[in-house]
Amino acid sequence: MxxxxxxxxxxxxxxxxxxxxxxxxxxxxxxxSYGSYRRQVKKPMLKERGLL
Ligand SMILES: [Zn+2]
Known part of the structure; x- marks a missing residue:
């Protein structure tokens, strides 16, 4: 303490x-916090891949 x-x-x-x-x-x-940041970065990338 x-x-x-x-x-x-x-x-x-x-x-x-x-x-x-x-x-x-x-x-x-x-x-x-770093992991959530990486997740936030990954999510849009996966979305783009899904759209493509
Ligand atoms: Zn003290």
């Missing part, structure tokens, strides 16, 4: 009177 106030890593839920957060949130993944 990381403190948003002092930026230090800690295992505590709170630091500097603020809630700490996980530096690697499970919700956001660079690979997923």
């Amino acid at each position: 990381k403190c948003p106030a002092c930026g230090k890593y800690t295992m505590k839920k709170c630091c500097c009177g603020k809630e700490t957060f996980s530096p690697k949130p499970a919700k956001y993944s660079p690979e997923d």
Whole structure:
């Protein structure tokens, strides 16, 4: 976990009177966003192929 106030890593839920957060949130993944981007690029290409 990381403190948003002092930026230090800690295992505590709170630091500097603020809630700490996980530096690697499970919700956001660079690979997923990249994959969705690739899917967005692929889809129109497949559509063009289907039309041709
Ligand atoms: Zn802190």
